[in-house]
Amino acid sequence: MSHVTPALYATLAEIIPELHVHCVEPWCVIGSAAALLAGADVGVADVDLLVSRGDADALMALWADRRESIYEPADGERFRSHFARFRFPGLPVEVMGGLELNQGAGWKPVAAGRLTLVGLNGLAVPVPSLEEQIRILESFGREKDVQRAAKLRAISLAPLRIIQP
Template sequence: MLRAALSQVAAALRGAEDPWWVIGSAAVRLHGADTAVADVDVLVSARDAARMLAAWPGTVTIGAASARFRSHPFARAEGGAMPVEVMAELEVRADGAWRPVRPVSRVPIGGVFVPERAELAAILLSFGRPKDLARAALLG
């Protein structure tokens, strides 16, 4: 299912104008760690998110910011091999301030792009949730 979902994400972002990345559990798995993957988290620019979501063949639900995360938009796209969470201009709240999540590295793995292993671990650590801390530990 993950492979099919990644193919769908890659196809949906084929014409993207800006860099994009898969993060979260799917990226951890792509780096070779054994972790469960319930959905595919994608970081994109706002313009690429708008285009991707408008063309998505299934249901798209726009979500709201949380106390820890916000993006413009945050959307959950369903109807494919597995749910895809689309985050444009993602920010995480840390130390009382909103900080952008903007990977620098961009490694092609499995037909998509992910942050380099150490950078992905740092992103997950910045999220601070127990599940993200556990995934970061899997990356070494």
């Protein structure tokens, strides 16, 4: 795994237990934080959460005092969701309830597919599997996402190293 910065760890340590308690539907971390947790050498500016619309409502109520009311996500013509951004110690958290992607043929739901749990100092952090992360990032089509997908693909193609005692 690549280095988890103190800022990312502080954010995950605060939100992951709350997500396990308050989310009813399956949820996961996606984007750069998920790529880093899978082992890619990427920078992380925020934590992206893929949740259901109902769970987004629950988190918006739970974290109401942390909500950034004036923030507008970029790429509104490409992405839509029940969205909110929250201030946490460490990094901002972006909640995307019922995320949809428009690649030119209408709006389609973004599904995480198969999830895997990443253990991080006692935290169980659900992220899409390596293959699913690559698929999702490539579908987004933005340069930063294509670069992250390439770093994840390099991990998946790396030969196994045998460590001799």
